[in-house]
Amino acid sequence: MASGAVINVNNTSKKFCRLLRRSMQYGIQDIALNTLGLSSQSQKLRKGEFWAVDNVSFELKKGETLGIIGPNGAGKTTILKMLNGIFMPDKGTIEINGKVGALIEIGAGFHPMLTGRENIYVNGAILGMSKREIDKKFDSIVDFAEIGDFLDTPVKFYSSGMYVRLGFAIAIHCDPDILLVDEVLAVGDIDFQNKCLNKISEIKERTSNVIISHNLNTIRLVCDRCLFLLKGEQIKIGDVSQVLNLYPQYIFGHDQDERYKSEHLDFEILDGNQLPTSKLIVNKEYHLKFTLKQLLAREGLLVAFSFLNLTNNYTQRIEIKRFSHIKNKIDSFSFTISFKHISLPPGEYTIKLAISDGDFLKRIFYLDRTLVFSVEETESSKFLDYVITE
Numbered sequence: 001m002a003s004g005a006v007i008n009v010n011n012t013s014k015k016f017c018r019l020l021r022r023s024m025q026y027g028i029q030d031i032a033l034n035t036l037g038l039s040s041q042s043q044k045l046r047k048g049e050f051w052a053v054d055n056v057s058f059e060l061k062k063g064e065t066l067g068i069i070g071p072n073g074a075g076k077t078t079i080l081k082m083l084n085g086i087f088m089p090d091k092g093t094i095e096i097n098g099k100v101g102a103l104i105e106i107g108a109g110f111h112p113m114l115t116g117r118e119n120i121y122v123n124g125a126i127l128g129m130s131k132r133e134i135d136k137k138f139d140s141i142v143d144f145a146e147i148g149d150f151l152d153t154p155v156k157f158y159s160s161g162m163y164v165r166l167g168f169a170i171a172i173h174c175d176p177d178i179l180l181v182d183e184v185l186a187v188g189d190i191d192f193q194n195k196c197l198n199k200i201s202e203i204k205e206r207t208s209n210v211i212i213s214h215n216l217n218t219i220r221l222v223c224d225r226c227l228f229l230l231k232g233e234q235i236k237i238g239d240v241s242q243v244l245n246l247y248p249q250y251i252f253g254h255d256q257d258e259r260y261k262s263e264h265l266d267f268e269i270l271d272g273n274q275l276p277t278s279k280l281i282v283n284k285e286y287h288l289k290f291t292l293k294q295l296l297a298r299e300g301l302l303v304a305f306s307f308l309n310l311t312n313n314y315t316q317r318i319e320i321k322r323f324s325h326i327k328n329k330i331d332s333f334s335f336t337i338s339f340k341h342i343s344l345p346p347g348e349y350t351i352k353l354a355i356s357d358g359d360f361l362k363r364i365f366y367l368d369r370t371l372v373f374s375v376e377e378t379e380s381s382k383f384l385d386y387v388i389t390e
Contacts, residue, residue, distance in 0.1 A: 006178055006208045007060035007083065012092035014053040014078050015045060022048045043091050052078045054232040065209040067223035067240065069216065069247060074229040076212045080104050080180050083210065098177025101127055103167050105182070112156035116147050116166055119155055127174040137173045145169035168196055179209045197222055216244050266291040269373055280375045288337040303335065305353045309345065348374050
C-alpha cells in the first residue's frame with residue numbers, strides 16, 4: 001500500500017448470479033473445489049453471472065473524501081460492501097488500513113425487537129466500541145440522532161429517517177479511521193442531511209470518507225476526488241469538477257435524437273399563483289411545467305434534468321424521475337417540477353433535459369441550452385426543495 005493510503009483497491013471485480021438456485025450451486029461447487037485444494041472458476045463468468053464491479057482501482061489517503069457517483073446498478077454499493085468486508089472480491093485486491101465505520105443500508109446491524117437504547121450498545125459493539133466507550137458517548141449519540149422521545153421504543157416502529165439518524169450517529173461516534181456512507185442519507189430530511197454533511201466536514205482531517213450520492217451538489221461540497229461508475233466499469237476518477245462535468249454527457253447523451261425536436265416540447269415557468277414568468281426570486285414558489293407531444297416510449301419514461309448556470313457552467317443538480325406507466329404512443333404527456341422555495345445562485349440558467357425510453361442508454365429526447373430563465377436576489381444554497389408530479 002502506498003505511503004499514507006488507508007484504502008487501496010487494485011483491479012478489483014465482483015460478480016453475481018441472476019438466479020438464486022444457480023448461485024447456490026456455484027457456491028457449493030467453489031467450496032468443494034477449494035476444500036480439495038483445486039482452483040475454482042471464481043475469476044470467470046459462468047452461465048447466468050455478470051460483473052457488478054469490473055476492474056476498478058483507486059487509492060484513498062488519510063483525510064481525503066472520495067465521492068462515488070453513477071446511475072442505479074452502476075456498482076456503487078457493491079464497492080462499499082467490499083470495502084466493509086461484507087463481500088469478497090472475485091478478482092483483484094482490497095487493502096484497508098484502519099478502523100471502518102459504515103452506514104450502507106437502513107437498519108443494518110439493528111435488531112428490530114430491541115429498543116433504540118439497546119441497539120446503540122449492540123451496533124456500537126459491532127463497530128468496535130467498548131461498553132465504557134459507548135457509556136461515555138451515549139448522550140451525544142442520542143442528541144445527534146434526535147430520537148430522545150423514542151429511545152426506549154423497539155426500532156421496528158422507527159421510520160426510515162429515524163433508522164438513518166440513529167445509524168449515522170452511532171457510526172460517526174465510533175471515531176472511525178474510514179467512514180463509508182451510502183445514499184441512505186437521502187432518506188433523512190434536509191436539516192439532518194446538512195447536519196451530517198457538516199459533521200463529515202468537521203472530521204475530515206482525521207477521517208477518510210467514501211460517500212455514495214446521487215446528489216451531485218453533495219459530492220461537490222464535501223469530496224476531494226470523485227469516482228464515476230457505469231454498469232460496473234470505472235469511467236473516470238479524479239478532480240471532482242472534471243468528473244461531475246463528464247457525468248451529464250453519459251446521462252443526457254451527446255446528440256439530440258432525430259425523432260424528437262424542440263417543437264415536441266412545451267415549457268413554461270409558473271409562479272405560486274400559476275402565472276407565467278421568466279424571472280425567479282429566492283424563497284418564492286415556482287412550478288416548471290413540461291408537456292411532451294407525440295411521444296413513443298415502449299418501456300416506460302425516464303426523465304433526467306439539471307440546472308446549468310450560463311455564466312460559470314456551474315451545474316446545480318441532476319435529478320431523475322421514472323414514469324413506469326407511460327408506454328407505447330402518447331399524444332401528450334405533462335409533468336411538473338414544483339419548488340416550494342427555490343434557491344439558486346443569481347444568474348442566467350438553462351435546463352438540461354433528457355427523456356429516455358426505459359433506461360439511460362435508450363434516449364429519445366435531449367434538450368440543452370434552449371430553455372433560459374434568470375434567478376435574482378438570492379443567496380447560494382446547498383439544496384433544492386421540490387417534488388415532481390404529473
